Amino acid sequence: MRHFLTLTDVTEAELRALLSETARYKRSRVYHHQALAGRTVALVFQKPSMRTRVAFEVAVLQLGGSVIYLGQDDIQLGQREPIKDVARVLSRYVDAIVARTFAHSDAEAFAQYATCPVINGLSDAAHPCQALADLFTMHEQFGRVKGLRVAYVGDGNNVLHSLAEGCAMLGAHLTVATPPAYRPDATIWKRVSRMAASHGATVQWMPDPTRAINGAQVIYTDVWVSMGQEAQRRAKLKAFRPYQLNMQLLKHAAKGYRVMHCLPAHRGEEITDDVMEGKHSVVIDQAENRLHAQKALLAFLLKRR
Ligand code: CP
Numbered sequence: 236m237r238h239f240l241t242l243t244d245v246t247e248a249e250l251r252a253l254l255s256e257t258a259r260y261k262r263s264r265v266y267h268h269q270a271l272a273g274r275t276v277a278l279v280f281q282k283p284s285m286r287t288r289v290a291f292e293v294a295v296l297q298l299g300g301s302v303i304y305l306g307q308d309d310i311q312l313g314q315r316e317p318i319k320d321v322a323r324v325l326s327r328y329v330d331a332i333v334a335r336t337f338a339h340s341d342a343e344a345f346a347q348y349a350t351c352p353v354i355n356g357l358s359d360a361a362h363p364c365q366a367l368a369d370l371f372t373m374h375e376q377f378g379r380v381k382g383l384r385v386a387y388v389g390d391g392n393n394v395l396h397s398l399a400e401g402c403a404m405l406g407a408h409l410t411v412a413t414p415p416a417y418r419p420d421a422t423i424w425k426r427v428s429r430m431a432a433s434h435g436a437t438v439q440w441m442p443d444p445t446r447a448i449n450g451a452q453v454i455y456t457d458v459w460v461s462m463g464q465e466a467q468r469r470a471k472l473k474a475f476r477p478y479q480l481n482m483q484l485l486k487h488a489a490k491g492y493r494v495m496h497c498l499p500a501h502r503g504e505e506i507t508d509d510v511m512e513g514k515h516s517v518v519i520d521q522a523e524n525r526l527h528a529q530k531a532l533l534a535f536l537l538k539r540r
């Protein structure tokens with residue numbers, strides 16, 4: 236039995252296989268695969284979601300399975316009962332759990348106590364399901380991930396952590412610009428740097444967004460204020476102002492660059508409307524790819540039981 240809490244829960248070979256399965260699901264456009272026939276997947280979400288929830292629900296249905304969504308009001312995780320009880324009981328009913336938590340340790344607790352695969356549908360530290368779709372989208376756009384020059388500008392958050400792991404595993408060159416006070420997590424960054432070194436990739440942090448974007452083929456950003464950080468909103472908006480993806484900044488990108496964003500986007504904050512809607516933006520394809528990537532992941536994790 237395998238869990239998927241961070242991208243590094245799969246090997247490089249498995250990651251490549253997941254991406255080619257994602258391509259196969261996208262190409263096939265057949266909606267009644269039987270990979271999950273007779274299986275039930277529970278989504279346990281402590282935070283709102285559109286893409287992750289709908290992509291997983293539709294993926295399970297199109298693979299022939301059933302899905303149950305449990306929002307915070309249904310389960311009241313940690314209030315009505317502890318995660319270890321929820322995880323053990325749910326595992327007796329369902330074949331996989333997709334958990335969207337605040338603390339990453341809560342996702343880990345799910346995995347520790349569940350007797351079925353647990354998928355991290357976003358925690359404060361990681362968003363590996365997003366990274367699968369992101370890496371697939373890069374491959375779809377450029378025909379490769381290895382050697383691609385990727386720049387991430389914005390907050391050193393969950394989305395960046397998983398993207399950085401993916402870039403390191405697949406040999407891309409990642410430059411990251413965040414305000415010094417909002418760098419990626421030091422432990423994760425050390426692990427990513429070590430992985431990059433052994434995979435012919437490079438990862439570099441810097442405070443200067445123009446330098447990070449210089450010559451980059453993929454420019455990625457995410458919201459400045461993640462779910463659960465609302466109290467920091469004022470301070471963050473001030474600190475991040477120079478990190479907005481706008482036409483001026485994008486002049487430094489490589490010719491034929493692509494703009495990526497995991498969505499939801501806050502126009503006028505981390506990205507301008509003209510960049511979101513511009514011809515370099517692939518954000519809607521990227522969001523579509525969540526569906527295909529989530530199918531590949533579910534089929535991979537549930538095949539093994
Ligand atoms: N990108 C993403 O995970 O979106 P949702 O929060 O809508 O699921």
Ligand code: NVA
Nearest residue numbers: 392394457461462498
């Ligand atoms: N960093 C964002 C991603 C949302 C998909 C958040 O955690 O809110």
